[in-house]
Amino acid sequence: MQDQIIDLALELTKVTKAKIADLDQIMLRTQILSMNARLEAARAGQAGKSFAIVAQEMGSVSNEVTTLAASLNDVIAKNAARIQDAGHEMSIGFRGSRYADLARNAVEIMDRNLYERSCDVRWWATDSAVVNAAEQPGSDALAHATDRLATILRSYTVYLDLWIADRSGRVIANGRPQRYRDVVGADVSREEWFRRGLETADGDSFVVCDVETSPCLGGSQVATYSTAIRAEGAVNGKAVGVLGIFFDWEPQARAIVEGISLSSEERGNSKVMLLDSRFRVIASTAPGSFGQTYPLRPTDAWGHSLLDGKIVAYGLTPGYETYRGLGWFGCIESAATLGR
Template identity: 65%
Template sequence: MHDDILKLALDLSRTTGEKIGSIDKIMVKTQILSMNARLEAARAGTAGKSFAIVAQEMGNVTDEVSALSADLHAAISDNATRIEAAGRQMMLDFRGKRFADMSRNAVEIIDRNLYERSCDVRWWATDSAVVNAVQTPSPDALEHASGRLGTILRSYTVYLDLWIADRRGVVVANGRPDRYRGVVGQNVSNTEWFRKGMATVSGDDFIVCDIDRSNALGGAQVATYATAIRADGQERGAPLGVLGIFFDWEPQATDIVRGVSLSEAEARNTRVMLLNANHRVIASSTAFSEGEIYPLMPTEPCGYYQRGKKLVSYALTPGYETYKGLGWYGCIESKLSD
C-alpha cells in the first residue's frame, strides 16, 4: 500500500509536469503568432492599428499565462519532491518497524525453544537412572542409564545425544552409542559445559554454551546445556557428575529464519538472521560463511536503520520466563528499491 501511495505521487508529479510543458509549448507558439501579427499590423500602417492593439493584448495574455505556468510548475515540483520524500520515509518506517517486529518474533521463538531445553536438562538430571550412573556406577546401572537416555532421544528428536560424565569428567554413558561410537570413556573435564555444569549451585541452575560445532557429534552445530547430577537427585545434593544435552541447532534454527512470514517479492530481497552476542551469524535464510560477523549497529533493543541501499531491522532477545537468553539478536536485512 505504501509503495502504491509513493508511485501515485510520482505519477501525479510526472503527469502534471508533462501537461505544464505542453501549455508552455502552446504559449511559445502563441507568442510567435502575436509577434507576427504586430509585424503585419505595422506593415499595414493606419489600417492595421486596431489589429495591432489586439495583437499586443494577445502577447500580454500570453506572458501572463507563461508566468502563471512557471509559478505552477515550481510549486508542483516543490510539493511533489516533499511528497516523494515523505512517501519514501513513510515506506521506510513502515517496513523498518514491521521487520523489527519480525526479528523480535524470530528470536523469541528460538528463546522459547531453548527455554524448554533448560527445563529438560534440569529435569533429566534428577532421573534415578541418570543419578545412579554416577552415584553407584555398576555395569548394569550404566547400561540402564544409556537405555534411559536412548528412550528420551526417541521422544525428543531435537537432540543429537545426551551424555553423562562423572565427577572426573569421564563420559560414562550416552544415549546413542551406536551412532556416536567412542563417546564413552572420553575425558571432557576441560570443556566449558562440564566445568560450568559442575559449578552450578543447585538443581535449579543450568548452564548453556554458545553455538559451536562438535567433532564428537559428526561436526554438527550444537547448543549445549548442562547441569550437575546431584546425590540422590536432591536440589542441594553434592555434585557427582554432569548431564550434558546437545541440541541439534542447525535444522531447528534454519526452519525459524526461513519460516518468517514474507511475501514472495520480500523473500527475494531479504536475509533473515540470528546473531549471537558478538554479532556472529548463527543462522541465516541465505548461505553464509562459517564465523561470519554481521556489522550490526544497534542503538536500542529493537529498531532499524538504513545502511546504503539496505534497510537493517533488528531486535535483542527479551528472554523467556526464567531464561534470560544469551544476548542474541534477530535481524532482517532488506534491499531498498531505487
C-alpha cells in the same frame, strides 16, 4: 498504504508537469500567431492598426502565461523531490519498524524453544537411570542408562545426543553409541558445559553455552545444555556427575529464520538472522554465514537504522519465563528500496 499514497502523489505530479508542458506548446503557438498577426497588421497600414494592438496584447498575455507555467513547473519539481524524499523516509521508517517487530518475534520463538531445553536437562538429570550411572557406574547401570538415554532420544528428535560424564570429566554413557562411537571415554573436563555444569548451585540451576560446531558430533551445530547430576536426584544433593544434552541447532534455527512472514519481494531482498551476544551469526537465510561477525550497533533493545544503503532492523531477546536468554538478537537486513 504509504507506498500507494506516495505513488499517487508522484503520479499527480507527473500528470501536472505533462499538462504544463502541453500549455507551453499552446503558448508557443499563440506567440507565433501573435507575431504573424502583427506582421499582417503592419502590412495593412492604418486599417490594421487596431488589430495590431490586439495582437500585441495576445503576445503579452502569452508571455505572462509562459512565465507562470515555468514558475509553476519549478515549484512542482521541487515539491516532487520533497514528496519523494519524504515518501522514501516514511517507507523506510514503516518497514524498519515492521522488520524490528519480526526480528524480535524470531528470537522470542527461539527462546521459547530453548526454555523447553532448560526444562529437559534439569528433569533428565534426576532420572533414576542417569543418577545410578553417575553414582555407581557398573556395567549394568551404564547399560541401563544408555538404553534410557536412547529412549529419550527416540521421543525428543531435536537432540543429537545426551551424555553422562563422571565428576572427573570422563564420558561414561551416551544415547547414540552406534552413531557417535568415540564419545564414551572422552575427556570433557575442559569443556565449558562440563565445568559450569558441575558448578551449578542446585538441581534448579542449569547452564547453556553459545552455539558452536561439535567435532565429536560430526561437526554439527549444537546448543549445549548441562547441569549437575546429584546424589539420589535430590535438589541439594552432592554433584556426582554432569548431564550434557546437545540440541540439534541448525535445522531448528533455519526453520525459524525461514518462517518469518515476509512477502516474496521482501524475501528476495532481505536476509533474516539470529545473532549471539557477540554479534556472531548463528542462523541465517544466507547460506555459509554461520560464525561470521555482523556489524550490528544496537542503540536500544528494539529498532532499526540504515547501514550501507540497507535497512538493518533488530530486536533483543526478552527471555521467556525462567529462561533469561543469552543476549541474542533477531536481525533483518533488507534493501532500502525493494526491487533493486
